[in-house]
Amino acid sequence: MAFLLGCEKVRVEFPTKTVFEGLSLGVDEGARIGIVGQNGDGKSTLLRVLSGDVEVDDGRVIRTRGVSVGMLGQSDDLRDGDTVERAVVGDRPEYEWAGDPRVRAIIAGLLEDVDWNATVGTLSGGQRRRVDLARLLIGDWDVLMLDEPTNHLDVRAITWLAEHLKTRWRRGAGALLVVTHDRWFLDEVCEAMWEVHGRRVWPFEGGFSAYIMQRVERDRLEALAEQKRQNALRRELAWLSRGARARATKPKFHVAAAQALIADVPPLRNELELKRMAMARLGKQVVDLKGASLRFGNRVILDDVDWIIGPGDRYGIVGANGIGKTTLLRIIQGLQPLDSGRVKIGQTVRFAVLSQHLDELRKLGDDRVRQVISRYSRRTMLDGKEMTPGQLLERLGFTKDDQNEPVCDLSGGQKRRLALMLILLDEPNVLILDEPGNDLDTDMLAAVESLLDGWPGTLLLVTHDRYLMERVTDHQFALIDGKVRHLPGGVDEYLKLAEEADREAAKNTEGGRRGGSGTCPGNGIANRPGSSVGGDLGRPSSAASNDSGNAAAPSTPALSGGEQRALRKLMASNEKKIETLKGKIEKKQLEMAAADQSDYLVLTAMQEEIADFEAQIESLELEWFEAAEKLGE
Structure with missing residues (x-):
């Protein structure tokens, strides 16, 4: 395999921190590398060093002559006045890019709901991110470096991106380096992992699952002093063995090899005990939707939906961007009036919401973390144990130095963890989490998941992170064409339903998407504000055809x-x-x-x-x- 780029004995130093010291590594042709590590350890800096965007203080960065590098950073250089078309394809004539199947597929996969003639300055943050990603992917690069590429993508777009990256180059050609907290994406796309930690980069073979297993073994043999960290990883490995990944048709490592490591690890959740505790706090009724219907103009959010959410239920909600998941959460809380039907909320229900934008922290302003937690004297029950606010803060990865930081100066991941801790200290009995994994590294995601395992209440989760969804919820539901549909097969079943609906819609609109002003020929892009990547999902597969919106409980087809x-x-x-x-x-x-x-x-x-x-x-x-x-x- 040919060498493409790398660095030798590199040192990178910022005014308050040395990020790398004596770093040497290389990227060969055919490499598919996922980069993980704690927030602030230097994952993004590593990409910028290798791409040449950051000048090193010592050592040298090497690149083979003629190697082209494409970089997706966390911010973009798009011009607000450019149209989407110009931002993506530049000055190339339409016949040239529209006649390229690869370019059409990229635009259809990422920009189906974006007006091709809109200016960049009028786009939402998520749309702008996808425009920047499409701009990069249509280029012909030897090396792609992607920093959090799944941000703002829904489940279908993430699945499309993974498939695109797996088939972008022939086997043994090109190279990919990706920084992301999406562990499913890492397992799908990557064949090696780099862990950035302690000014160094530690290589591991295999995807994220294999990385977890190797890291557990390394910690077990070498790091008795890091016992707490090892236990968290072993709980993660227990999920990988016992959960959905163990049933995959092509697991990234053989499950039997993990059994010795997790033989003494208890089940992730004692479901019966958690339900018993939840009923003691909530009673028998939590939230019942009866004949719930809601429209915004011509757009249907709910259509005559019956749904029972009970004590101790742990439900995940999936759906395309803009389909109405956040609105559904507001309906469940009684904050959004219905056109018809009713929402009945139990008398003892106490909601708590972790929102995407962390609005609940703004009122804390310049208050320091230690001042905030000093206002909470009560202990909270988790995993059957009483925990003080300080212990909970430590479990969520806050050091003593972090506790002296003003809330407004915390990183995005630290703010999200602090908000979750304050919610848990308020002792709600129904917890609603809207994209809780944003800004968290993989270690902190594992810590949050472990914390939620012992939480005794009803949990509703909206996230595009497939791993997080299947890890912390017991059942998944999809918001599809105004119905709330149970997904016995998890996220995979949702993707199959979406693909079937797309095929059905294509049959019914044959020829309807060809040509026209502002439309990319043959790629399904039309100037329809609000058109979602998920498409029209009104025609469910035969596996789900008996579920007509009543999602009260999972059902199994009758067998003779x-x-x-x-x-x-x-x-x-x-x-x-x-x-x-x-x-x-x-x-x-x-x-x-x-x-x-x-x-x-x-x-x-x-x-x-x-x-x-x-x-x-x-x-x-x-x-x-x-x-x-x-x-x-």
Whole structure:
């Protein structure tokens, strides 16, 4: 693999901090690298050093002659007076860019709801971000560097971006470096990880899941002094093994290899105990929607929706940008009047909301963190333990130095954690989180997730972070065409519904999107304000066709007695086959240990046999999970 760029013995120093010292690393052709680390450790600075935007204080940055680098920073250089078309494609004639399938696909994937003739200065922050990303992606770059590319993208756009980056270059060509807190995105796109920590960069093989496993093992062997940090990572690994990632058709590491590390880790949440505690605080009724309908002009937000939210329920809500998720949260709180229907809120319900813009912190102004927490003398219950405000603050990653900082000077991630802590200290029993993962690094996301695991109340979560959604909620729902639809298959099911709706809409409007002023030929871009990337989702798949807006509880299709017996027989058979294959793997591993370690041909053949056994186990496990889901177990 050819070397593209890198640095040798680099030192980067700011007036108050040395970010890197003696840093040497390289990026080869074919690299797909995710960059993680705590806020402030230098992830964005590393990208800017390698791109040449930051001058180093010592050492040198190396780039192979002729290598082109495209950089997406956290802020853009777009001109407010330019149209969207000019900002994205520049002065290229329309026949040239519109005739390029790759350019059309990028514009359709990111800018379907953006007026092609609008000026940049009139766009929302999210639209402006997507324009900048589209501008970058249509370029022909040897190396792409992306700093938080998933910000302001909804689930479908994030999925599109991941697929684009995986297929952008042929295998072994190009290079990608990406800084993001979206762990699903890291697993999908990256084949190696860099952890920025302590003025250095630590390399790891594999995506985020493999990185977590390797880091746990490293900490276990080398860092007894960092016991608290290790435990948090092991809880994260427990989720990776027990949750949705373990059932994926192509897991990034073999789940069995993780079992020894998490054998003594308790379940992430004791659901029965949390529900019992929630009922003690809330009673039997939380929020009931009955025949709820709401329109804004011609736009339908809710259409005759029945939805029961009970004590201890942990629900995630997904949907395209602009579909009305935040409005739905306001309806649930009784803050948004309905056109028809009603919202019944339990008498004991106490709502608390962590908003996207953290409006609740503005009133604190110049107050220092320690002054703010000194106003709270009460303890709060988490994980069955009483915690003081100071202990809660420490668990959320605040050091003693951080406690002396004015609230207005905190970083975005610190403000979000402080806001969450103040909410928990007020002891609500219904917690509403609107994009809580914004501005948090992966370590702090894990800490917040661990904190929420022990919270005894009803939780409603809106986020585009698929990992966070499936990690902290027990059921997911989609807001689709005015209906609240349960998603037994999680976010993946939502994406399938969206794709089906797009195909159906394309059939019904064949030829309707060709040509026309302000429209990109063949790419589905039209000047329709408010048109969403999610499209018209009014035609659900057959798997969800029986759910007509009543999302009171998950349902399982009725199976005949014969079908149930066949599925249970399949599960029992697969369990036996899996045990047999595990025995074969153990036997083959013993043979490898006894074999001549210098005979690489024999060892390679044995390893290939083991890999074949593991692939068979993976296939059997998938069949077992699918059968269990059909049975509702």
